[in-house]
Amino acid sequence: MSSKLILTFFLGAAALTLSACSTDNTPTDTQVIDGGSVYDGRITEVLDADGALAVGNPNLPDGWTGPAALADKHTIYFGYDSDQIQDQYISVMQENAKYLRANPDARLVVEGHTDERGTPEYNIALGERRARSVARYMQNLGVDVAQISIVSYGEEKPVEPGHDEAAWSKNRRAVLNY
Amino acid sequence: MFRKIVAVMLFAAALNCQAALQIEITGGINEGHRVAVIPFTQPTGLNLDVAAVVSADLMRSGKFAPLPMTALPKGSVAQGEIVVDTAAQSGAEAAVTGKVVPTGSDYEVEFTVTGLQGANKGKVLARYSGKAPERLLRQAAHRISDRIYELYTGQRGAFRTRIAYVVFKRGEKYPYQLMTADYDGFNERPVLKSTQPIMTPTWSPDGTRLAYVSFENRQPAIFMQNINSQKREKLATYPGLNSSPAWSPDGTKIAMTLSKDGQPDVYYYDLGEHKLYRVTDNRAIDTEPNWSSDSKILYFTSERGGRAQIYKFDFATHQTERVTYQGQMNLSARPIPGSNALVVITRQNGFRVARVDQDGSLYMLTTSTLDESPSVAPNGSMVIYSTVYQGRKGLAIVSTDGRFKAYLPSSAGEISAPAWGPLLEK
Incomplete structure (x- = not known):
């Protein structure tokens, strides 16, 4: 991408805390993104060749970035319009709780997701409800509240792109990310 | 007459004239005013069919049923002029004729609306002319549509408005892209590209800024961008x-x-005072705030009564009142300017665009099942919304009377979150 002009803005303390989402193998303090600008806790915004402001860090991995031992134990699926945790996923949460108790420096981000039915703004509220429900359960399993944060993506980040129940059932989920 | 538009359009000029969105009409073209839009007399090298743009505009509003040239008897047009007696046999109530003439580096665009029936037969109902450079000829064509729309409905046309929307291009470095375009998908311009989702663009009333939600830091934040x-x-x-x-x-x-x-809960940020105010305080979900045209009422979606329904908060009385009772679930209320009706997403065999009239009755506008993000044109004539069509998420338009329906399939990516921009100066 050819960057013509580089603009940097201070985005305040709230933005700084977000680097907590990344894992140890991901550089966060200083790293080069486009055009030699330095990511130093400020958000670097690049004006792209087509005139758009380009934001976000393309070098950060998207998707799940937790410890290998939990690679197949990080997703809890939900029924339609429900934030009820089904029994079959309790072991997933127990495994994660065990890991978090043993690693007090580890930070969990509970991501809440919904299927595409309903409106995006309503779904983001439903996704938050799912994330909260999981976060509460993790606390009950003895995880320190300071280790847990939540974020709802609503229907914005489906894992399955289809538009039928097969896809929807995989998209109604909470992901235990690190 | 075109002088002012030219000034307005200068800043909006985009070199890319290709439409990312195509229009596929699916219903309602046989109702409304029957107007014949005759191909304009224009230089053969011109890469724009002015009459086709006007005809498509009028059709999309739901208020017109433009006649195809084939519906006119032979000899209805002679040297670019309408032959009234012959053309009248088609049943059309009026004909639009016009020409595009190069003058220096610009073009002189002129059009005439001629009545074909009854007392208006042979009468010139409207005639305008103005200058535009080649890159603004499409805007000049929309300007003609605005004039004709106003002639017949008494309301301003919304054919020179812009829309904002989010495109998702899987696999790209910045897959989430916030764009603006003419309401018909032409002159697309990128505003923001992100590695993470972008949601809910909303226009400033002067059309210079967009507020939106960005997840660029893996947490949602609301920004306001020029x-x-x-x-x-x-x-x-x-x-x-x-x-x-x-x-x-x-x-x-x-x-x-x-x-x-x-x-x-619903809050608002006062841009003058730089202060945040809380509007609702309820244990249930309150979301999707939207303003009445006079900015004195906030409509919102709430689960306080069990299933989601539309409520309104009146700033004068500080009273909150439930608005929708029909339908098991209603979301995304959008007031229709110039009326007391609302557009909502209602749950009935899926999620569909519907209109709630002042008496509370619910009128279904679509038959699809995954509709969301409705946004009403500033003159109240059309609703743009996102839906799934042929397995892909894209935009669609329905007139607020439900007559006209069209999909706008995209040439690239999945499109969502349309927001109709304001009417700019005359």
């Missing part, structure tokens, strides 16, 4: 939700949903 300079400010990054921004029509406030105090 679409010409691309400079922006952050409005909200509270713990929890920062969602559903809605700019007030008077330009002074941005309503939003925050969950910083527990459950999602």
